[in-house]
Amino acid sequence: MGRDQRMRQALELLLTELRTRIDRHPWAHLIADRNERVALELALPLTDHEGQMLQAVAKIDRELQQALESILAHRAAFQPGKVFCLRCGRADCGHGAPVDARHVFTGLSPTGQPRFADLGQWLLERQDPRVDQLYDESAPPLACVVSAEELTGSLLPSFRDGATGFRLHGEVVAGWFRLPDPRGRPSALAVSLPIISSQPRGSRRRFGLNVLGAGPAGESLEHLYDRLGAIPWTGPVRWAQSVLDQIERSSGRRRGSGPLPQRRIEGLLGGLARRLQRGERARQRRTVHAQQRHIEGDRPTRMALADLARAGEEDLLFDRRRKTLIVLGERGRAHVFSPAGRLVTSVRYAPAAIERKRQLGIWLKASPRQVEVLRRTLAAD
Numbered sequence: 001m002g003r004d005q006r007m008r009q010a011l012e013l014l015l016t017e018l019r020t021r022i023d024r025h026p027w028a029h030l031i032a033d034r035n036e037r038v039a040l041e042l043a044l045p046l047t048d049h050e051g052q053m054l055q056a057v058a059k060i061d062r063e064l065q066q067a068l069e070s071i072l073a074h075r076a077a078f079q080p081g082k083v084f085c086l087r088c089g090r091a092d093c094g095h096g097a098p099v100d101a102r103h104v105f106t107g108l109s110p111t112g113q114p115r116f117a118d119l120g121q122w123l124l125e126r127q128d129p130r131v132d133q134l135y136d137e138s139a140p141p142l143a144c145v146v147s148a149e150e151l152t153g154s155l156l157p158s159f160r161d162g163a164t165g166f167r168l169h170g171e172v173v174a175g176w177f178r179l180p181d182p183r184g185r186p187s188a189l190a191v192s193l194p195i196i197s198s199q200p201r202g203s204r205r206r207f208g209l210n211v212l213g214a215g216p217a218g219e220s221l222e223h224l225y226d227r228l229g230a231i232p233w234t235g236p237v238r239w240a241q242s243v244l245d246q247i248e249r250s251s252g253r254r255r256g257s258g259p260l261p262q263r264r265i266e267g268l269l270g271g272l273a274r275r276l277q278r279g280e281r282a283r284q285r286r287t288v289h290a291q292q293r294h295i296e297g298d299r300p301t302r303m304a305l306a307d308l309a310r311a312g313e314e315d316l317l318f319d320r321r322r323k324t325l326i327v328l329g330e331r332g333r334a335h336v337f338s339p340a341g342r343l344v345t346s347v348r349y350a351p352a353a354i355e356r357k358r359q360l361g362i363w364l365k366a367s368p369r370q371v372e373v374l375r376r377t378l379a380a381d
């Protein structure tokens with residue numbers, strides 16, 4: 001037997017052993033047809049002393065088992081589209097995925113069960129002042145970073161970690177993405193992008209970025225991808241995964257429990273949120289330009305002037321964030337003026353959206369001075 005043949009035979013024997021162990025494992029289906037590699041550290045004794053040989057065999061046995069457990073545990077903890085449910089110890093128990101297209105992942109219950117909520121409702125409860133953006137069809141999607149503490153803060157100690165060393169490192173939730181449903185009608189949906197990691201005992205920590213969401217009318221995300229081809233968050237998600245791979249590589253050089261690269265992950269989440277918002281903002285600018293062309297440049301339209309003329313005190317508002325003046329007309333018509341009296345845009349809002357902006361204090365009553373300046377500027381035009 002030649003040298004190459006002997007080495008090949010040795011490798012094949014090890015592989016046979018590994019495959020046998022995989023086949024007997026209850027989580028084996030998770031790595032079927034996956035491109036995984038197992039790295040082993042071999043220590044070969046040069047003497048044929050029986051005791052040393054036994055030690056070497058025991059070491060390879062441990063190495064094989066740990067490598068296998070590590071891959072399987074990571075795959076069990078990380079299943080695309082599902083959060084690992086610490087209560088059930090698996091991701092496919094039915095608790096791990098949103099059932100509604102508008103739902104986002106909001107964290108783990110005290111016993112480790114994933115929770116989901118309507119993005120709009122959840123932002124209202126957090127008193128996020130940007131909630132009105134959600135209901136403004138011309139606004140870009142909103143992206144929000146949720147910290148690891150917020151996701152897992154109420155988890156009871158006895159439900160933490162477990163055999164997989166599962167951790168949630170924070171997430172980005174974003175919405176609404178307005179995508180066509182199977183009949184072509186625009187439908188609002190939200191997406192959650194949590195970063196998780198797993199680390200079974202004795203092996204390195206592995207990271208993954210998950211994508212959680214449901215399509216319109218109960219459609220799965222896989223279906224949605226198939227149907228639409230391009231999904232607005234694909235680019236940002238690819239970018240985030242590549243950064244995460246770098247983070248994993250640099251933290252993986254240390255075996256065992258080095259400090260978690262939480263700082264870098266927080267930076268990554270911020271970058272992901274910015275990218276999700278920026279990607280759509282380009283489209284938003286075009287929309288505003290189109291609206292401006294439609295209303296003949298930035299000279300106030302007759303409709304805007306007429307609405308201003310008949311506006312009562314209640315209909316004259318100041319947008320605290322954008323520093324603009326709002327003139328409300330009939331049926332949700334709203335004209336947005338710059339402080340210099342230029343018409344920025346005219347849009348239509350649902351009554352509920354107007355009410356929300358008032359309630360959240362985003363739109364305040366305009367001061368008599370602001371109204372006077374606006375009226376005077378427009379009269380001089």
Ligand SMILES: [Zn+2]
Binds near residue numbers: 085
């Ligand atoms: Zn469960």
